[in-house]
Amino acid sequence: MREQGLSIGQGISVMAKHKLRNSLLVALLVGVASHMAFAEEAAGLKDEVARQVLALEGKLIERRRDIHAHPELGNQETRTSQLVADHLRHLGMEVRTGVARTGVVGILRGGRSGPVIALRADMDALPVKETLDLPFASKAKSTYLGKEVDVMHACGHDSHVAILMTVAEILAGLRDRLPGTVAFYFQPAEEGPSDFVPDGRNTWGAKMMVQEGVMNEPRPEAIFGLHSWAGLQAGQIAYRPGPTLASSDDLRIRITGKQTHAGRPWDGIDPIVVSAQALLGLQTVISRQTDITETPSVVSIGTINGGTRYNIIPETVDMTGTIRSYDYEIRRSVHERVRRTVGGIAESAGAKAEVTIVEKYDPTINDEALTERMLPTLQWATDGNVVRSPLVGAAEDFSFFAKEVPGFFFFLGITPRDQDMAKAAPNHNPGFFLDESALVVGVRALAGVAVDYLSGGPQQASR
Ligand SMILES: [Zn+2]
Numbered sequence: 531m532r533e534q535g536l537s538i539g540q541g542i543s544v545m546a547k548h549k550l551r552n553s554l555l556v557a558l559l560v561g562v563a564s565h566m567a568f569a570e571e572a573a574g575l576k577d578e579v580a581r582q583v584l585a586l587e588g589k590l591i592e593r594r595r596d597i598h599a600h601p602e603l604g605n606q607e608t609r610t611s612q613l614v615a616d617h618l619r620h621l622g623m624e625v626r627t628g629v630a631r632t633g634v635v636g637i638l639r640g641g642r643s644g645p646v647i648a649l650r651a652d653m654d655a656l657p658v659k660e661t662l663d664l665p666f667a668s669k670a671k672s673t674y675l676g677k678e679v680d681v682m683h684a685c686g687h688d689s690h691v692a693i694l695m696t697v698a699e700i701l702a703g704l705r706d707r708l709p710g711t712v713a714f715y716f717q718p719a720e721e722g723p724s725d726f727v728p729d730g731r732n733t734w735g736a737k738m739m740v741q742e743g744v745m746n747e748p749r750p751e752a753i754f755g756l757h758s759w760a761g762l763q764a765g766q767i768a769y770r771p772g773p774t775l776a777s778s779d780d781l782r783i784r785i786t787g788k789q790t791h792a793g794r795p796w797d798g799i800d801p802i803v804v805s806a807q808a809l810l811g812l813q814t815v816i817s818r819q820t821d822i823t824e825t826p827s828v829v830s831i832g833t834i835n836g837g838t839r840y841n842i843i844p845e846t847v848d849m850t851g852t853i854r855s856y857d858y859e860i861r862r863s864v865h866e867r868v869r870r871t872v873g874g875i876a877e878s879a880g881a882k883a884e885v886t887i888v889e890k891y892d893p894t895i896n897d898e899a900l901t902e903r904m905l906p907t908l909q910w911a912t913d914g915n916v917v918r919s920p921l922v923g924a925a926e927d928f929s930f931f932a933k934e935v936p937g938f939f940f941f942l943g944i945t946p947r948d949q950d951m952a953k954a955a956p957n958h959n960p961g962f963f964l965d966e967s968a969l970v971v972g973v974r975a976l977a978g979v980a981v982d983y984l985s986g987g988p989q990q991a992s993r
């Protein structure tokens with residue numbers, strides 16, 4: 531390609547052309563050699579990662595058990611973030627605390643020049659009462675939206691923190707050989723805040739970190755994260771290029787009619803009947819009004835509340851639900867159709883509908899080129915145990931980081947290999963169980979992705 535471009539250039543003598551050709555050849559050889567050196571260096575770093583992971587496994591498991599026994603709800607992760615900040619400082623990193631309330635960011639600058647990447651772990655637990663009889667089972671209690679609740683790491687964020695702390699330890703040990711900078715994001719409140727109800731004006735977690743400018747200095751070229759997943763066997767990793775997790779928007783509907791005696795409904799406007807019609811109308815937003823051939827969407831109503839007594843037609847009925855999509859344009863169109871459908875049905879009865887949609891989480895969309903590039907690293911981390919993931923109906927606020935820079939978020943299997951997968955307690959279940967043999971795989975994957983990316987690999991060298 532290059533040669534052809536030159537040979538059609540005017541005024542280049544044959545001699546000059548030869549010289550240029552030679553110098554191009556030299557440049558090419560130097561390029562190949564430096565690529566080989568890079569590839570060798572990356573392989574060397576990865577060997578070191580593999581060695582260190584095994585050496586640190588005991589500490590890794592201990593760390594995860596300690597965090598598991600002391601779970602904290604979103605925006606209350608003070609003990610966990612203290613643990614993280616002390617650890618990162620001990621490793622000699624530049625550390626920022628109080629990020630998006632209780633988050634911690636550590637910056638590790640490698641001894642050689644290179645790109646900046648970010649690795650992310652979320653730290654919060656859930657208002658769930660643990661049912662497993664483990665020596666390190668949670669007995670923690672806390673306050674969730676003003677109510678006392680039991681707290682449990684039922685989504686595996688304890689493992690995310692322990693994994694990323696260990697990755698930080700390994701990469702800090704390789705600092706002199708590291709070609710670039712790694713930012714470690716320990717994020718609060720992925721599951722949402724425990725101290726206020728989202729109303730569309732307040733913010734938390736990943737979105738708040740982005741708003742606070744965490745990604746501005748240093749600006750990462752790419753961000754990586756993982757999630758422990760009960761639907762996969764320990765040792766396995768699942769990935770998906772492009773849309774991977776759904777957006778999640780709160781839907782709140784209030785139907786206002788006119789209260790009256792239930793024996794004389796013609797005297798009022800019945801919001802119970804209107805809400806029933808609206809509920810059925812909502813079923814047509816996806817099934818009749820949305821093109822689902824490329825990407826699915828979901829509209830679900832989870833609560834309906836109205837009325838106080840059998841013979842009173844109430845004034846209002848409240849419904850709440852959720853809207854999920856994997857595409858920004860479809861999400862916008864679903865919102866519009868939900869408003870129109872509910873509004874039109876209410877109007878037909880002379881009632882009033884207030885529809886509030888609070889956008890909570892954007893869809894998590896993996897950068898396709900980045901995903902493809904890092905697959906060999908995941909194969910290396912799992913000894914070839916990588917599978918493709920279906921779309922996941924849950925949401926993740928990793929989406930806000932991946933909206934800023936190319937991101938890759940993948941799933942780490944944590945269910946014991948000999949267990950019937952159909953019977954494994956899912957994430958968020960009180961019986962959620964994590965096979966600790968998965969932890970080293972998570973460390974290998976994240977640390978491997980970091981050293982491979984920084985070294986310009988793994989696949990780039992052969993391109
Ligand atoms: Zn969760």
Ligand SMILES: [Zn+2]
Binds near residue numbers: 685687720757
């Ligand atoms: Zn989670």
